[in-house]
Amino acid sequence: MSATILVVDDVDTAREAIADSLRKDGKEVLEAGTLKKAKQYLEQSKADICVLDIKLPDGNGLSLLDDVNKMAWKPKFIVITAYGEIDNAVEAMKKGAIDFFTKPIDDLKALKMSIERAEELVEMQRELNHLRNAQTATSKFIVGKNPRMKSLVDLAQRAAEASASVLITGESGTGKEVMATFIHQVGPRQQKPFIAVNCAAIANTLLESELFGHEANAFTGASNKRKNGLMEVADGGILFLDEISSMPLDMQAKLLRAIEEHAFRRVGGTTLIRVDVQIIAASNQNLKELIRQGDFREDLYYRLKVVDLDIPPLRKRREDLPELVGLLLRQSNMAMGTNIQDITPRAMEALKAYDWPGNIRELRNTIERAIIFCDDPAIDVNHLPMEITENYAG
Numbered sequence: 001m002s003a004t005i006l007v008v009d010d011v012d013t014a015r016e017a018i019a020d021s022l023r024k025d026g027k028e029v030l031e032a033g034t035l036k037k038a039k040q041y042l043e044q045s046k047a048d049i050c051v052l053d054i055k056l057p058d059g060n061g062l063s064l065l066d067d068v069n070k071m072a073w074k075p076k077f078i079v080i081t082a083y084g085e086i087d088n089a090v091e092a093m094k095k096g097a098i099d100f101f102t103k104p105i106d107d108l109k110a111l112k113m114s115i116e117r118a119e120e121l122v123e124m125q126r127e128l129n130h131l132r133n134a135q136t137a138t139s140k141f142i143v144g145k146n147p148r149m150k151s152l153v154d155l156a157q158r159a160a161e162a163s164a165s166v167l168i169t170g171e172s173g174t175g176k177e178v179m180a181t182f183i184h185q186v187g188p189r190q191q192k193p194f195i196a197v198n199c200a201a202i203a204n205t206l207l208e209s210e211l212f213g214h215e216a217n218a219f220t221g222a223s224n225k226r227k228n229g230l231m232e233v234a235d236g237g238i239l240f241l242d243e244i245s246s247m248p249l250d251m252q253a254k255l256l257r258a259i260e261e262h263a264f265r266r267v268g269g270t271t272l273i274r275v276d277v278q279i280i281a282a283s284n285q286n287l288k289e290l291i292r293q294g295d296f297r298e299d300l301y302y303r304l305k306v307v308d309l310d311i312p313p314l315r316k317r318r319e320d321l322p323e324l325v326g327l328l329l330r331q332s333n334m335a336m337g338t339n340i341q342d343i344t345p346r347a348m349e350a351l352k353a354y355d356w357p358g359n360i361r362e363l364r365n366t367i368e369r370a371i372i373f374c375d376d377p378a379i380d381v382n383h384l385p386m387e388i389t390e391n392y393a394g
């Protein structure tokens with residue numbers, strides 16, 4: 001992913017000269033004429049590099065360098081000071097700016113070289129964050145020993161790298177949403193939005209305007225202000241379409257077109273809005289069956305499942321139960337302020353013998369319930385619900 005450059009200067013001609021020249025080089029450029037606007041962009045992590053004129057109508061640009069210290073994503077600053085204000089430049093460098101220039105900037109070549117250096121730094125920082133997040137992500141996401149699960153995670157990582165469309169299928173509670181957030185955290189889009197939409201929870205008539213937005217008064221009931229759609233909010237990041245099988249057919253057609261063209265129009269609008277969004281869809285329904293019944297578009301199905309992750313039910317990965325139980329115990333203890341670290345071998349056997357129709361979600365509930373009933377240091381069979389113990393002979 002390339003770096004986005006924010007050019008901040010209140011003098012329109014000066015700002016546009018830099019911005020336009022960078023755009024001609026194919027760079028992604030944002031512009032701000034005030035401190036307030038610049039701060040907004042930075043707070044939304046929209047820019048990776050900031051070319052900043054220090055003297056702005058609504059304050060001193062240097063304050064931005066202090067502000068970003070509180071933010072997760074810290075852009076690289078290149079500051080521009082007026083001739084004779086070298087103190088400002090020194091101050092800026094102390095606060096972490098990587099370079100400075102004095103006005104007027106007649107020759108953009110030097111500035112562009114500095115921007116290129118900043119781009120390399122941004123790339124390095126991304127790489128580092130990426131490694132760090134991948135580590136924490138895997139610690140929250142239990143892969144276990146199951147070979148199928150391992151190859152799924154491997155595939156998910158590749159899909160994240162390639163920003164490919166992903167279709168996640170699996171029974172309820174198998175961890176489809178967890179998998180989608182995993183893809184977000186281990187991939188290059190981790191700093192950009194992850195927007196989850198439950199297609200089953202939004203009325204059919206509203207789905208299009210939720211996804212694509214609408215112009216003012218586009219339809220009866222629409223507000224008199226323009227509204228951005230979630231597809232636009234997710235720009236640069238990931239749109240997670242949960243329960244995709246609930247999407248009505250006409251909307252499926254519109255989604256397909258938006259994915260193929262990387263662009264769409266707001267409801268009631270004519271302008272084509274271009275976005276770069278990775279699509280992850282999830283379903284616990286058999287989509288092939290729905291295609292046969294004419295309730296799901298086959299072309300959309302193939303467009304979505306560039307990478308196809310079918311998560312196995314828990315009963316087909318029983319060997320992962322000890323690791324999952326360990327993680328859920330740690331998480332539940334933390335949430336509930338308890339300290340039950342262990343489970344007896346008998347209780348573990350009972351868990352392994354059970355079929356888990358509700359999969360990992362049911363396992364989580366079972367562990368939480370057991371902790372509540374448990375006065376001993378370890379969870380035992382008598383802390384487990386009847387349906388789990390009744391078929392267990394041990």
Ligand SMILES: Nc1ncnc2c1ncn2[C@@H]1O[C@H](COP(=O)(O)OP(=O)(O)OP(=O)(O)O)[C@@H](O)[C@H]1O
Nearest residue numbers: 140141142171172173174175176177178284360361
């Ligand atoms: N690999 C995993 N490691 C740790 N916890 C997991 C894992 N997979 C799922 N969970 C836990 O199981 C529960 C259900 O996961 P999730 O909501 O992702 O399931 P789902 O497949 O989306 O279910 P549904 O089809 O009902 O929406 C969550 O509480 C989640 O924390």
Ligand SMILES: [Mg+2]
Nearest residue numbers: 176177242282
């Ligand atoms: Mg889900």
